[in-house]
Amino acid sequence: xxxxxxxxxxxxxxxxxxxxxxxxxxxxxxxxxxxxxxxxxxxxxxxxxxxxxxxxxxxxxxxxxxxxxxxxxxxxxxxxxxxxxxxxxxxxxxxxxxxxxxxxxxxxxxxxxx
Amino acid sequence: xxxxxxxxxxxxxxxxxxxxxxxxxxxxxxxxxxxxxxxxxxxxxxxxxxxxxxxxxxxxxxxxxxxxxxxxxxxxxxxxxxxxxxxxxxxxxxxxxxxxxxxxxxxxxx
Numbered sequence: 032x033x034x035x036x037x038x039x040x041x042x043x044x045x046x047x048x049x050x051x052x053x054x055x056x057x058x059x060x061x062x063x064x065x066x067x068x069x070x071x072x073x074x075x076x077x078x079x080x081x082x083x084x085x086x087x088x089x090x091x092x093x094x095x096x097x098x099x100x101x102x103x104x105x106x107x108x109x110x111x112x113x114x115x116x117x118x119x120x121x122x123x124x125x126x127x128x129x130x131x132x133x134x135x136x137x138x139x140x141x142x143x144x145x
Numbered sequence: 146x147x148x149x150x151x152x153x154x155x156x157x158x159x160x161x162x163x164x165x166x167x168x169x170x171x172x173x174x175x176x177x178x179x180x181x182x183x184x185x186x187x188x189x190x191x192x193x194x195x196x197x198x199x200x201x202x203x204x205x206x207x208x209x210x211x212x213x214x215x216x217x218x219x220x221x222x223x224x225x226x227x228x229x230x231x232x233x234x235x236x237x238x239x240x241x242x243x244x245x246x247x248x249x250x251x252x253x254x255x
Contacts, residue, residue, distance in 0.1 A: 035188075064241035073248065074189075074232070079241025086240040121188050123241075131176045131236030134243060136188035 032058055035137035037122050043143045049110040052140045056103050056124030063105040064134060065097060068119040077120075080105055081128065109142075117144045147172040151233050151246035158223055158253050166218040166249045168233030178216050179243060180209050181232040189232055223253045 036055040044050050056063050065077040076089040080099035097107040103124075109116055119141050123134035150169045158164055170178065177196055181189035193202045195211040202209050206227065208219040218231055230250050234243035 062241055074234075074243075074245040076239075076242045076244070081240070087242055089242070123188075125241065129240075131239070131241065131243065133177075133179065133191050133194055134241075135191055136181075138186075138188045141186075 035122055035124050035135055037120075037137035037140050039140060040138065041141045041143075043145060044112050045145050046112055046114060048112050049108060050112060050142060051106055051108045052120055052122075052142075054105045054107075054122030054124075054137060056105070056122075057126075057135055060124035060126050060135075061103050062125040062127060063099055063103065064123045064125070065105070065107050066121045066123065066136075067091075068121055068139070069117075074121070077107065112144045114144050117142060147235055147237050147244040149233055149235055149244055149246035151231075151249050153249060154247065155250040156252070158220075158251070160224055160253055160255050161222045163219070163221045163223070165220070166231055166233075166251070168216040168218070168246055169214060170216070170233070170235045170246075171214075172235045172237045172244070174238045175235060176238065177236040178211055179234045179236065180207075180216070180218055181234065183230045183232055183248070192231075220251070223251075225253045225255050227251065228253045 062081045064079040079087040099105045119139040121139045123136045180192040183189045193209040198213045230248040232248045234245040
């Protein structure tokens with residue numbers, strides 16, 4: 032089975048721009064979560080989607096948004112980029128339909144904001 | 146608010162020198178405690194899930210244990226390829242949300 036696939040792997044943006052990151056979950060997994068990883072804050076939860084519905088959201092400003100499509104693929108968007116948004120953005124999928132189960136992570140998208 | 150604290154922050158071992166990593170947690174309604182391994186520039190790789198106090202799981206040189214307040218990751222006779230950052234996380238009642246510790250950076254010297 033193929034793992035979680037994230038694109039692009041690396042990208043460089045400037046302040047004020049926006050970015051869209053894509054995630055394809057493991058086949059059959061319908062839950063997709065997004066995390067931000069930085070050296071200072073570690074891994075922090077952004078949001079979780081299941082069947083095209085956002086079920087949970089972390090403590091991030093409204094500039095961070097996401098969506099999930101009917102094939103379970105997900106995208107996240109960050110608008111009006113700030114320097115502090117530079118991070119590794121990780122997508123994870125789970126076969127659990129309720130509660131919490133093992134999350135399987137992709138390799139991440141490394142965003143650098145200049 | 147769920148909290149996870151890992152210690153030590155960094156650990157250097159000689160090949161074959163066994164040791165343990167600690168993960169202390171507070172969570173309302175523990176649904177699972179998870180251990181991950183992360184190599185530089187890669188996403189976390191799932192290792193174990195523990196659900197209740199007293200549970201133990203093993204995989205090769207790694208053994209994870211769980212009490213009501215802590216989890217330990219025991220590494221027996223480590224090899225250089227075990228060098229990585231080991232992350233502990235807890236899952237409570239929130240969908241899809243794991244609360245992670247800061248990790249322990251393990252370096253095993255040949």
